[in-house]
Amino acid sequence: MRLLIVEDDASLASGLRRILEAEGHAVDVTSRGEDAVLAASQERFDLVILDIGLPRMDGFEVLRRLRAAEKPMPVLVLTARDAVEDRVRGLDLGADDYMVKPFAMPELTARVRALLRRSQAHGGPRIVHGPLMLDTIARRAFLRGEPLELAAREWAVLEVLLAKTEKIVSKESIIQAVAGWGEDLSPNAIEVYVSRLRSKLEPAGIKIRTVRGFGYMLEEFKAH
Ligand code: CA
Numbered sequence: 001m002r003l004l005i006v007e008d009d010a011s012l013a014s015g016l017r018r019i020l021e022a023e024g025h026a027v028d029v030t031s032r033g034e035d036a037v038l039a040a041s042q043e044r045f046d047l048v049i050l051d052i053g054l055p056r057m058d059g060f061e062v063l064r065r066l067r068a069a070e071k072p073m074p075v076l077v078l079t080a081r082d083a084v085e086d087r088v089r090g091l092d093l094g095a096d097d098y099m100v101k102p103f104a105m106p107e108l109t110a111r112v113r114a115l116l117r118r119s120q121a122h123g124g125p126r127i128v129h130g131p132l133m134l135d136t137i138a139r140r141a142f143l144r145g146e147p148l149e150l151a152a153r154e155w156a157v158l159e160v161l162l163a164k165t166e167k168i169v170s171k172e173s174i175i176q177a178v179a180g181w182g183e184d185l186s187p188n189a190i191e192v193y194v195s196r197l198r199s200k201l202e203p204a205g206i207k208i209r210t211v212r213g214f215g216y217m218l219e220e221f222k223a224h
Contacts, residue, residue, distance in 0.1 A: 001046040033057030130221030161218040170215040
């Protein structure tokens, strides 16, 4: 696997490099956020280890730019600041995991292995259905390469249908997947979300069939 380490503490960076190379990875190191953004735009990395406290462009900004550029690789954030807000902000910006310094190297390598395993197992964080692409990390949708606006509930319903393409999904199971704890969501509400999804997706040839009295089915996409 190809890893990028973005860390301005030179001794920590070289320690990380040595340990991850010993695990069999190809490792690139930079101490500058600007260089990390540039490197990721030119080459493919399987995982990024990203320090938050960097000179000039900080790790939050690097993360924001990676996700804005549709870079889907897992990002493990390193922070010296054990502040809840930092961790939440990192996760909100699309980080997959974080570690607070100082940390034990074996824990870091274990987290790296877990993140790589997860991203490989899912065939990456992207769901593609014909002209539709959902980037589940950045939580952005694209239709024919153009950004597609989806409300949170529409996204959730669509994800359920995409997970069972060509299979009938009951309204009840959609409600269970979409509704929050203790929240009442009626079958009528699901109908509304599905009808909004149809109006957005059908022009691109993506069809959600109604199975009367039961639920819905996302049809296999056929290009015409
Ligand atoms: Ca630092």
